[in-house]
Amino acid sequence: MSFQLTLVTQEKSLLTEVVDFVQAKGVEGEFGVLTGHTPFLTLLDVGEFIVKKGESTYAYFVAGGIVEVLPHQVTVLADIVERADEIDAGRAEKARNNAEKALKEPLAEDSRLLYLQAFRRASVRLRIVARRSAPGGNINTPPGTGPN
Amino acid sequence: MASLRSIRTRIKSVKNTRQITKAMEMVASAKMRRAQQRVLDTRPYADRIHEILVRMGTRSSFSDHPYFQIKPVKKVGIILVSTDRGLCGPINSNLFRSILKFMGERPGIEFEFVTIGKKGRDFVRRSGKKLVGVVEGVKDRGPITEILPATQVVIEEFADKGEWQEVWIFYTQFVSIMSQKPMMERILPIKPEHLKPTEGAGLTGDYLYEPDDSREILDVLLPRYFETIIFQRVLENFASEYSARMVAMKNATTNAKEVIYGLTLTYNKLRQANITKEISEISSGAEAIQQG
Numbered sequence: 349m350s351f352q353l354t355l356v357t358q359e360k361s362l363l364t365e366v367v368d369f370v371q372a373k374g375v376e377g378e379f380g381v382l383t384g385h386t387p388f389l390t391l392l393d394v395g396e397f398i399v400k401k402g403e404s405t406y407a408y409f410v411a412g413g414i415v416e417v418l419p420h421q422v423t424v425l426a427d428i429v430e431r432a433d434e435i436d437a438g439r440a441e442k443a444r445n446n447a448e449k450a451l452k453e454p455l456a457e458d459s460r461l462l463y464l465q466a467f468r469r470a471s472v473r474l475r476i477v478a479r480r481s482a483p484g485g486n487i488n489t490p491p492g493t494g495p496n
Numbered sequence: 497m498a499s500l501r502s503i504r505t506r507i508k509s510v511k512n513t514r515q516i517t518k519a520m521e522m523v524a525s526a527k528m529r530r531a532q533q534r535v536l537d538t539r540p541y542a543d544r545i546h547e548i549l550v551r552m553g554t555r556s557s558f559s560d561h562p563y564f565q566i567k568p569v570k571k572v573g574i575i576l577v578s579t580d581r582g583l584c585g586p587i588n589s590n591l592f593r594s595i596l597k598f599m600g601e602r603p604g605i606e607f608e609f610v611t612i613g614k615k616g617r618d619f620v621r622r623s624g625k626k627l628v629g630v631v632e633g634v635k636d637r638g639p640i641t642e643i644l645p646a647t648q649v650v651i652e653e654f655a656d657k658g659e660w661q662e663v664w665i666f667y668t669q670f671v672s673i674m675s676q677k678p679m680m681e682r683i684l685p686i687k688p689e690h691l692k693p694t695e696g697a698g699l700t701g702d703y704l705y706e707p708d709d710s711r712e713i714l715d716v717l718l719p720r721y722f723e724t725i726i727f728q729r730v731l732e733n734f735a736s737e738y739s740a741r742m743v744a745m746k747n748a749t750t751n752a753k754e755v756i757y758g759l760t761l762t763y764n765k766l767r768q769a770n771i772t773k774e775i776s777e778i779s780s781g782a783e784a785i786q787q788g
Contacts, residue, residue: 354540354544356540356541356544357541358538358541358640358720358723358724358727359534359537359538359541359639359640359727360537360538360540361537361540361541364540374706375706375707376706376707386704387702387703387704388703388704388705388706389548389552389703389704389705389706389710389713390705390706390707390713391706391707391712391713391716414545414548414713414716414717414720416544416548416551416703423544423547423548425541425544425545425548425720427720
């Protein structure tokens with residue numbers, strides 16, 4: 349049993365495929381979706397978005413946005429998306445160190461918040477890279493859209 | 497009477513101009529194609545978010561959300577999308593004319609502006625209207641984040657402060673390469689009839705919302721819906737700018753060709769006249785010697 353998945357950002361469409369399973373991180377926790385799920389609308393947190401289709405697994409870094417789940421259709425309207433194999437680990441590492449350093453200083457509330465968010469995004473990116481390069485963490489290259 | 501040398505210099509300089517306009521024409525045509533593609537690329541997101549809003553709207557009411565509030569209009573916010581550069585035909589001046597007409601038809605109402613593009617900013621300064629937000633230097637390949645400062649100002653003025661009771665966007669629609677049309681659209685408050693279901697897209701039950709309150713989700717959905725609409729208009733304006741520039745530069749190239757043709761003709765006539773004159777001088781001189 350499979351359903352239609354659409355993964356888009358405001359700038360372009362990343363994936364339109366018939367898939368078997370998706371897993372995402374909503375603001376109230378991770379959730380998985382199979383065909384026939386009850387209609388469901390949630391906001392996305394920063395996290396990994398996993399898609400399974402037959403033997404293949406695709407992974408993405410996603411930060412913010414909205415997911416709509418219908419019995420035979422899932423739509424992900426993401427604010428930021430990166431394919432897991434295209435995450436720039438060096439840049440994420442640098443961003444995390446920067447944010448960490450900044451957070452040690454006393455900061456105004458709103459810039460503190462920005463650094464906290466940057467820190468979370470960078471850590472999640474690094475975690476995805478680590479998981480995907482570990483044994484058994486193999487992913488496949490999604491079809492269609494090439495690199496950005 | 498122009499000398500041969502001065503005509504030669506002019507031909508050379510017009511040829512240079514022709515080369516530049518020809519190059520600009522080709523650059524504009526490549527960029528136009530890209531801009532058109534980007535407009536198409538934003539469609540899936542816009543369509544999907546629209547579908548979700550329609551489905552939400554069949555079951556819950558939006559009418560108490562600030563984005564849908566209809567109030568008596570005293571002040572109107574205008575988002576003016578124009579180009580940063582000139583040499584693109586009449587598209588900016590046509591757009592400005594439609595704004596002046598729009599304002600003229602609404603006496604007693606105040607207008608304030610948010611501009612995307614330098615030409616529009618200059619227009620608002622000249623007209624003496626209040627400018628509350630300016631965005632310039634948006635790149636045709638840039639991310640949507642480049643225009644967010646503008647959308648934030650609009651949402652602040654409309655939804656948070658309630659300063660504006662209506663928001664309109666003015667931009668140039670891309671009809672075809674030969675034709676671009678000034679457009680005006682009211683984008684806030686959102687017209688509920690835009691969110692009516694078109695076909696049997698509805699569900700029987702309601703969504704499960706996480707967070708529980710559909711209002712919180714709406715607070716995320718609606719700004720993105722709004723941003724996407726603006727972003728699409730900005731990209732479309734790029735397509736219009738490039739096609740207008742392409743046509744303007746094509747005309748300039750054709751004109752340059754005609755000028756070169758005319759100048760070459762004059763040059764040759766003058767040269768021939770000079771030669772004839774010299775020959776007749778020589779032959780009459782020779783005749784004078786023979787007779788003498």
